[in-house]
Amino acid sequence: MALASFQVQLQDSLPDLWRYAFSLTRDRVQADDLVQDCVERAIRKQKLWMPGRPLKPWLMKMLLNLFRNSRAAGRMRQTLPLDERIADTAARADDDSRLELVAMARALERLPDDQREALLLVVVGGLEYGQAARALGIPVGTLMSRISRARAKLRKWRSESELPPVRSVP
């Protein structure tokens, strides 16, 4: 199957790029900036993209590096308070779902960076495993193990939060 042109693929990738940027930064303004930088970079580096390869993994890889470099340089703003961050989303949800979303947002923050980046790249960024592994520069086996460990932790934390509070024994 012939792949669409650079521009068409770039445009088609924008929503998922933005979502991945938002999931990494948890901040809409920073997500905008990341996507902006990523697109500028991709256009300037267009000659280095190999036509015939899907563009989205290449873009995701660029976006992730931009994100990591900003974070290393301390350029990321202090993230907003959790409730404010998910307010827009959760306001429309009922109480149970809202609690679940808040719990998930908290749990995400506790995950190690490499596991969070891998899980979100697949679930939110919408990459297939092979593409996600290439974007992260790791073998597929490593990707699977990061995703698996992330899911095991999320599951464990969730079941812990459902336990009744521990009572101290007199």
Next chain:
Amino acid sequence: MSADKPMQTVNDDLLHAYADGQLDGRERDMAEAFLAANPDKAAEVADWIRQNAALQALFPAAEAERQVRHLPRPGAGLSANSNWPPILRVAAMLALMAAGIGGGWFARGVIEQGATLAEADIVREAMAAHTVYASEVLHPVEVSADQETHLVGWLSRRLGAEIVAPDLSGAGFALMGGRLLPAGDGPAAQFMYEDGRGRRITVYATGGSPGLLASFQFEQDGRVMGIYWQDEDLRYAVVGELARDELTDLATRVYRQLI
């Protein structure tokens, strides 16, 4: 999961792929049959699917679509005005590109493959070059900053990739000049900068392995600190006897200008 590799058994990788909707019909049937016979595993996989749903809800696709939906309207006032909200500037860039104006700003030479150093060697070479030349009083650079155009053109030709001497004046560092250096089997470019207090830093660039991107890595040797990274065509290092925060700020300026 690819259809050309037959799965012999149902393992966790296949079940993750099931939860992520990455299976074809036959594999999906296998996974479902397995889950029907293994309730414990089925509960775990149901939990993964629930996690996915929560993540999808936290970072909704609909919002992303809204955020980028202004895109692009070729023909409608197309200058990439920096006062525009970022996402509109993306639209303008895409429109420019559609009009065939953008994209080819930097005609690049073909990067030679293979003539590259191992990752960690880059920063060591850069630190060695810095240590040797930063202390030179008479000849810290081969071509001085007053011939910047010549310097940049020369180094770009030798590296086989368009390079610029980043402007670090915002951080108080002025370009002194640069030189060409050997790096492994290939060439490397060194730019040297100095601030008002006489402190010098090196910006170093050499050929990379295309497609291997790396984010900032830090290296310290005594008082000399180095930061290196790899972008789409070159590998870079910024070196100096500076505190980590200050050097990181400089590396970020370099990185952003070389975008």
